[in-house]
Amino acid sequence: MSVETQTLAVPAPGREPTPDLPPIPGVDPTLDPRRADPRAYRVGRLRCWWARILDPVELSASSSRWSWRPAVALATLYFVLGSLWVVVSSSIVSGSSITNPEILKGIGFVGATSVFFGALLLEYGRRARRSANRLRELIESTGDLTFRYRIWPIVRFDYISEHVDHWMGMPAADYYAQPDLFVRQVHPDDRERFGQLIAHATSDVPALIRWIDADGRVFHSLIDLRSVTDRRGRIVAIDGRIRDVTESRRDRAESEVGAATLGRLASGDPLLQVIESVCEQVVDLMGVEIAAVGLPMPDGSVDLIASAGDVPAIQNLKIRWDEGPLADGPTGRAVQERQPVVMTPDHPSYSAWRQLALEAGVSSCLAVPIVRGGEVVATLTLWSHFGNPFDAANVGRFDRIARRLAFAVAQLPPMTSLADDPAHPNRPVMPPVDVRRALDEHRFEPWFQPQVDAEGRIVALEMLMRMRGLDGEVVAPNIVIPAAESLDLMPTIGRTLRRLAIDHATPWFELGLERICLNVSVDELMTPGFIGEMEDLITRDGVRAEQVEIELVETAPLDSAAQRVLGRLVEMGFRVAVDDYGSGWASLSHLSRLPAHVIKVDRVFVRDVAVSDRAKALVKSTFELGRSLELITVAEGVETADQSALLVELGCDLMQGFLFSPPAPAEHIDALMRSGERPFWPVIASSLGRPAKA
Template identity: 30%
Template sequence: MGRLRTRMRVTARHAARFGIEIVLLGLMVATVCLVIWQDSLLRRTLVIDPVNTRGFVGHVYGDKDLDGNSEGQLDPARPLAWSCILRTAYEYPFCGFEILFDPDRFARGYDFSHGGTITIDLNYQGPGDRLRIHLKNHDPRYSLPGKNESNKFNRVEFPVRQGFQRIELPLDQFAVADWWVNGNRITPELASPQFDNVVSVDLQTGSAPGAGPHRFRVDRITLEGALISPAHFHLILLVGWLLLITAVSARRIARLKSDLAYQRQLEHEAVRRAAEAVAAVAEREAAQCLAEESRLRAERGAARVQRVLENTSDCVFSVDSDWCFTFLNDKAREQLGASAEIGTSLLDLFSSDQRQAFSHCFLQALAHRRPASREIHFPPRNAWYEMCVVPEDDGLTVFFREITARKATEEQARWLATHDSLTGLPNRRLFQDRVDALAGEGKSAFALLMIDMDDFKQVNDTLGHDAGDALLCEFAERLRSAVRPGDLVARLGGDEFAIILTGVASGSAVEQASARLFERLRAPHVHAGAVLDLKASIGASLFPTDGRSRAELLKHADIAVYAAKADGRGNLKLFEPEMRSAMQSRMSMVSLARDALAADRIEPWYQPKVDLKTGRVIGFEALLRWRDAGGRVHGPDTIVAAFDDPAVAGAISERIIDSVVTDICRFRAADLPFGHVAINASAAEFRCGRFADRLLGRLAAAAIAPELVQIEVTETVFLGRGANAVEQTLARLSQAGVRIALDDFGTGYASLSHLKQFPVDILKIDRSFVRDVATSENAAAIVSAVVNLGRSLDMDVVAEGIETVEQGSWLMAMGCALGQGFLYSRAVPADAVRALLLALPARQQAA
């Protein structure tokens, strides 16, 4: 049967091969026929006669349009007959008849680019002996700007006789008219005849046509040409045969490969059958070997498991269905005691409670037929064990190990996840969970206190983190000792703490609890010989009065803390709805300041300080100004909250100092007698400890003498624990030559001893005293006292806020030599300093 199928396949392949050869022979005959009749197959013929004029439009023309007087006329009885009379008024008289193939000017003509002839059956009567034919070819490349000429004039001139005649002209005799090439400035490569888009045929009188009447009658015009050239036709046939031969060859190669593959398949089938017979014998022998090897491996594995179980650090034992031991390793005997032996009952070794724990795990493993685990506490040894019970066909195998250390570690990890490692207080996570639980229950009122340590950063910066950690621990302990047993004290992070006062529903109760906190914090803490104050600002919110969710309560308590800090620190503020708008206003100020910094719209303006007697400018004070996005100028009072933000305040100070240094360089370059520039410095700038080095470094880099700069500080920088750092910074500046001015003197909390302790060179009388100096005896007495004090201590005295001539006169009468205020000039930008220096003496003299 297999041989029959093989013979049938071979017969089919032979038949298919001969069929292909017959097809190829037929294609060869067809190719020969195509070559023989190629002229007829490739010929294109265009015929125009009086009967076949549809689609064509003819018109007669003459030289009348070119200042001649020759004109032509169609014969109304014959579509292709016309006449014209040539007169000699024009230098080159002519007339003609043009037949348009493309009357609508769609640029669609006929392609005769592969050669051909034009044949004209013509009847001519007239004095001429030569005529011209134009075959116009459309191509937009010929068009000139401003002209609508895009047809190439391919022409030929031929002799003509009287009467009927047939004229045959090959297209290769045509040439392009010289006047057309020159008139259209055609490039040489485009000046050859072209017949790929012929749009009209034009029959015209020839050169020297002779004056008089000319009559024409065209019986037929025939244009013959090839669709493609014979060479292209032959190339197409050749390519077709190459593709056909390639396809037939590929098919025969594929069939040959198929025959070879079939033969190999038969051979492989025979080899496969022989191999299968040999493999069957080998498999039987191998199976026997594997069975023996498996038996030996199982015996070795059982022995290995026995050794592992005997020597593992875990306790392992097996029991049967009666809970009697069938196996115990040495570790199990050690843990269970000497009474644990093969055959004894497991239940006899434990109390009833322990039996219940064991039996629950055992029964779970037996019921589900899969391992069961359980952690068990063993009170006699105060130890924890992890037990895994594995069901067997004849009982249970139990693995257990001691996990007391691991349980202690897990407990420690759980504690650390909810407590602060430094102070031991609950952390933010536990605090938030407790607030959520109380708010979720909603059964009783409670108060939430947010507590910020005051001036904690200064401790870290001046005494180091060890002192800061010790202060945090002491602060936490005092908070813990001041609350009731049911209250919760937590550290939220950094110097931020929080307290939950349970059962508190009124502001008076919060104030009482806060009073206990402030009382406990009153006593200072001593660390490494340094006395550290424990001060805090507290903000409180009440549930449910100020909010029913954790987010609302925390937000409102934060707002209250901010209000407490803004009110001088070290106090309690209960949340009030009005605080929200104040907070938003402060946040808006900080945002405005940040935007102004980012857009470089913060700049110093300069108010002059003058000699009250002469009106001469002795220096300037740099005052902060900032511009909004519209370019309007604002004073520092519109962003005053930004100065409470250390980062923003520091950035503003850096920007002002950099700008002042740049402006001083410009003043010196312009040779302006500006005297000096005073820069205001806040307490925050002294806390970093590097203010003097940064300022002196900038001055040195710009080659500015320190004597050209003054630093103005208020009395508040002398107060608090940072007084030593302030003293060192001012001393460093004073030694370098920078003069120190005490601003707003008499309005702060400093004592006269500060004038001796700190290197103050100048006293500035606050504008509140100067305003009333001419109308208030008390104000006049204070101003007189400050002037005398400055004279006694050899300090300059500058009066601020002088707005009237009367105030200036009173100050001069009291002995005050220097002043500044609107009377002399408001603050001006740096570009206006030159004009101010020129105008101020004249204005003072006029006053």
């Protein structure tokens, strides 16, 4: 993983850098302790050699490495110089030759003392090595990371624990080869402070520093530094110990956030202030860059009522929970699945959300549903710019925080954007869903989504229910349908929409449309008079029965009475489609008992078909089953060109999804039908790598 190195500041006037002093990575030159007395740190071969003589013990990854050569070299130098002095001085004073017994005795004495001197140095080295090894083993037995970072006469690691790869994701050899790598793995927000710690080389208390490992994981550590000086008082190296405190810090942060939340609620603080403070504490204490709490709104959007951190980075993220590609983001799926969802932009699926997340600089995202009374009342969504900090333990922590937030969110005014809260005086109120009034005022309307073949032709249109609010905006079906079912109005709404859909489709049949698909639940199928209603629809508008497809949605198992109704409709010429094949009730048992003409593959399998061998195999087997049973196969939820190309290759008959068109009102579909015989051929051709003009 690439992490930018901190740009070093320009030295202050009066403290110019010394050319022969290599810079210390990550340290402002104006804070470099070697600049205080540049002459003392002047580099030369003799000085470097002498420094190694005085410090013969060097640390290494496996054990302390003792170098005997400097000690032997120093003893040999002493013998040579001492012998030369004896010979020269005797020759000058008495004119004796080198064979004079007195001179030989002097040389022998020098030799004996040099051996003794060398032995002392060797013993010093052995003792120093044993002491360094004991200290290293003692520190590393605690699991801490230790290092010695030399800053003179050269900048390098003398030693770093060999288990550094378990911490940083890179072997010790990389740090020996690249001394600045250590600094580049410091969290960008902590690099300046880390440089100051290295410069001062002394920490009275351990400092908290965040790191980013090779996989992008952010972890917290306490770092303790001590300077190493030579006999002239020069700082020549820095000894450091790093302790991973990520888990303990997160546990403590969770406790602090939970206690603060319940305490502020008990104190009667305004609800939005409580929720806002939770977001701020999560960002400050739990290693994420952005935290937000949102309310799923009736129009399918998610209204962020509180947020903290780098909020401008996510302003362009369109968070939805109802349907379509944007609802496949973490927040939308958390609402739909009622469980925490973690996503990263490098996942090959979720193309719409992935592109927006990459543009926002998001590396991972966690969405946690806030559930109260069995319903998702809000979401806690967290974004990170650095790796993926959302492991199983951390997801559990945020899930527990969300449960505490549920107490605050449950007290918010229902179905509003908090217009009555003083912290948000200008937010508009979202009116409650009045289904009965909308039906009386003719605010229900059919929308349509095309089903496209491999040549780009619109073969069929699926009719979908839409209701407009008092302000003219579309209310999400996820809100409307439960409200209508609670009032037992779905049969009435269904009859109204089916009649309107046939009215719209009649001229489209003349433009080449083959079928109109009408969603029908098992309950509607069993409504008295349903067969007569369908017969009246085709008689009134002169539509043939085979042009109408009854799409059986999976709301309940199919009993024998419902099968008899379907059998009668098929005898009349109507076509039957099994919706969401592969999930819920729509399975092989349906196909064995239904006179079906079409099977629609559930979007769950289509979503992963281009990235998962398992999903591809399941989809392929479904298409093969359809061909063997002489059924038309339709793939739902097609959103990317890769999915489209693979589905065509696997033999899919029809495709439906946002890649071609989202559900649209009749006016849009009418223009599309009149635009040409194959309006979606450019999309198909692009996915297949063919010319757009056939």
